[in-house]
Amino acid sequence: MTDLTRLDAWQALAAHAESVRDTPMRALFDADPDRFQRFHLRLGDLVLDYSKNRLTAETLPLLVELARQTGVEARRDAMFAGQPINSTEQRSVLHVALRDPTDTPVLVDGADVKPEIRAVLERMKAFTTAVHDGTWRGATGKVITDVVNIGIGGSDLGPVMVTEALKPYARPGLRVHFVSNVDATHIATTLQGLDPATTLFLVASKTFTTQETLTNAQTARAWVVDALGETAVRHHFAALSTNAKAVEAFGIDPNVMFGFWDWVGGRYSLWSAIGLPIALAVGFEAFRALLDGAHAMDDHFRTAPLDQNMPVILALLGVWYGGFHGAHAHAVLPYDQSLHRLPAYLQQADMESNGKRVTLDGQPVAWGTGPILFGEPGTNGQHSFYQLIHQGTHLIPCDFLAPATSFHPLGRHHPILLSNVLAQAEALMRGRTEAEARAELEGRGLKGAELEALLPHIVFPGNRPSNTLVFRRLDPRTLGMIIALYEHKIHVQATVWGINAYDQWGVELGKRLAGAILPELEDDTRPLAHDASTNALIGLIREWRR
Numbered sequence: 001m002t003d004l005t006r007l008d009a010w011q012a013l014a015a016h017a018e019s020v021r022d023t024p025m026r027a028l029f030d031a032d033p034d035r036f037q038r039f040h041l042r043l044g045d046l047v048l049d050y051s052k053n054r055l056t057a058e059t060l061p062l063l064v065e066l067a068r069q070t071g072v073e074a075r076r077d078a079m080f081a082g083q084p085i086n087s088t089e090q091r092s093v094l095h096v097a098l099r100d101p102t103d104t105p106v107l108v109d110g111a112d113v114k115p116e117i118r119a120v121l122e123r124m125k126a127f128t129t130a131v132h133d134g135t136w137r138g139a140t141g142k143v144i145t146d147v148v149n150i151g152i153g154g155s156d157l158g159p160v161m162v163t164e165a166l167k168p169y170a171r172p173g174l175r176v177h178f179v180s181n182v183d184a185t186h187i188a189t190t191l192q193g194l195d196p197a198t199t200l201f202l203v204a205s206k207t208f209t210t211q212e213t214l215t216n217a218q219t220a221r222a223w224v225v226d227a228l229g230e231t232a233v234r235h236h237f238a239a240l241s242t243n244a245k246a247v248e249a250f251g252i253d254p255n256v257m258f259g260f261w262d263w264v265g266g267r268y269s270l271w272s273a274i275g276l277p278i279a280l281a282v283g284f285e286a287f288r289a290l291l292d293g294a295h296a297m298d299d300h301f302r303t304a305p306l307d308q309n310m311p312v313i314l315a316l317l318g319v320w321y322g323g324f325h326g327a328h329a330h331a332v333l334p335y336d337q338s339l340h341r342l343p344a345y346l347q348q349a350d351m352e353s354n355g356k357r358v359t360l361d362g363q364p365v366a367w368g369t370g371p372i373l374f375g376e377p378g379t380n381g382q383h384s385f386y387q388l389i390h391q392g393t394h395l396i397p398c399d400f401l402a403p404a405t406s407f408h409p410l411g412r413h414h415p416i417l418l419s420n421v422l423a424q425a426e427a428l429m430r431g432r433t434e435a436e437a438r439a440e441l442e443g444r445g446l447k448g449a450e451l452e453a454l455l456p457h458i459v460f461p462g463n464r465p466s467n468t469l470v471f472r473r474l475d476p477r478t479l480g481m482i483i484a485l486y487e488h489k490i491h492v493q494a495t496v497w498g499i500n501a502y503d504q505w506g507v508e509l510g511k512r513l514a515g516a517i518l519p520e521l522e523d524d525t526r527p528l529a530h531d532a533s534t535n536a537l538i539g540l541i542r543e544w545r546r
């Protein structure tokens with residue numbers, strides 16, 4: 001691949017960045033009352049305001065030119081066409097096909113994948129209905145009251161985030177739980193208070209080889225068998241996986257195995273059979289609305305011109321700050337308690353996708369790739385880490401998310417919440433100048449040395465960028481749009497940086513080494529041949545648990 005930093009568009013952006021370095025956003029707003037009009041996009045009930053960014057009239061065309069020169073349109077189209085863009089694994093990347101309700105064929109190795117997708121969705125719908133209406137019962141004939149999804153990473157984070165976000169749509173009478181960590185505390189505390197006769201387990205694993213998931217699933221299986229006998233397994237376990245053989249070996253009835261395919265990446269899989277816990281929690285109609293929202297964003301991404309394309313704009317802003325303003329981190333700040341797991345979900349989606357150090361052709365990158373992503377729901381974050389975002393030495397672009405309406409219109413809560421999100425974005429953009437700070441201190445009656453001593457501490461540099469996503473309400477469709485927006489943002493950034501967003505080799509080494517250490521923890525007589533630190537720590541654990 002060509003060196004990104006040698007592209008004309010990159011060079012032009014570098015020069016442009018220098019020329020605008022001393023132009024604060026505050027001045028840009030003062031000079032242009034139409035700045036919001038110029039720098040916002042709307043898709044249905046979702047508005048992206050990106051006007052509080054370090055953008056002049058020249059910036060966006062230069063960024064869009066960079067997208068052109070790095071082949072953003074061609075690679076987007078290659079993804080939608082089912083080409084094997086995940087080149088290290090020779091796989092297509094087709095989460096977009098999962099939510100496309102049209103009959104337009106999508107070919108993988110010459111075969112249309114749409115009929116299989118439809119068939120699995122139909123089976124998920126039938127199963128969801130059967131659990132809800134009590135046709136599907138436990139081994140003793142009791143209706144199911146609790147569903148426990150056992151999975152980790154992409155087989156956990158998406159469904160957890162969505163079921164939390166869509167709690168207002170939850171079906172009464174059915175509780176959905178999630179167990180992911182191999183730490184026994186997770187499954188033990190989840191099973192406390194559950195009745196094996198009314199509990200259904202979903203074993204969610206694309207590969208069905210993941211150690212944490214299989215360990216938890218075996219524990220759950222033993223818990224069921226202990227209470228209800230071996231024959232109960234087929235009444236209390238279903239599987240969401242691509243690995244039919246391993247599912248059968250576990251003893252799960254193939255009739256309740258819901259399949260998906262290697263062209264669905266784990267962290268992009270909530271739209272597949274991995275979404276079954278979502279459908280069980282909120283009903284199949286709401287799950288379908290989630291898919292439809294994502295599809296609306298897919299259509300927008302596929303067809304909107306680059307300079308009016310939400311995912312493209314979000315992606316290019318990230319490239320702008322990472323490449324030309326020294327930003328290494330990105331904050332996602334949902335002012336919606338229902339989205340409290342969105343940052344956790346996006347940590348995997350973004351960092352596992354774009355935490356890469358070599359280009360598609362294996363050359364080390366000479367530019368920054370994916371940022372460190374973090375966040376907390378507002379207003380909790382304000383009382384925690386916002387200090388650093390306002391006055392620290394790091395530039396941290398922020399995404400604020402805000403629903404115009406709440407499902408819990410209690411007293412003044414929602415206006416107070418929204419006043420905070422708007423104020424934070426305003427404060428980051430405007431800051432507080434020395435003159436303003438001085439006037440404030442004088443107003444408080446301070447003067448002389450006392451005033452001068454406090455003054456530098458209460459100056460805010462401002463000019464700190466943020467995007468604000470405002471939506472009417474957090475319904476399934478809007479949530480689908482927001483998730484797809486981030487998926488495509490990640491895709492576009494990977495294209496510009498020339499990396500593969502769809503593999504995750506970085507998680508392998510730790511797994512391999514854990515495989516070597518496990519027998520050493522289970523048998524104290526095994527000799528140790530690690531580094532001095534690892535040997536000493538194993539020795540300490542052996543000693544302390546004696």
Ligand SMILES: O=P(O)(O)OC[C@H]1O[C@H](O)[C@H](O)[C@@H](O)[C@@H]1O
Nearest residue numbers: 153154155205206207210266507
């Ligand atoms: O669904 P599974 O095959 O059990 O995989 C679960 C997770 O395993 C690994 O951690 C991968 O890096 C993740 O991308 C994946 O989501």
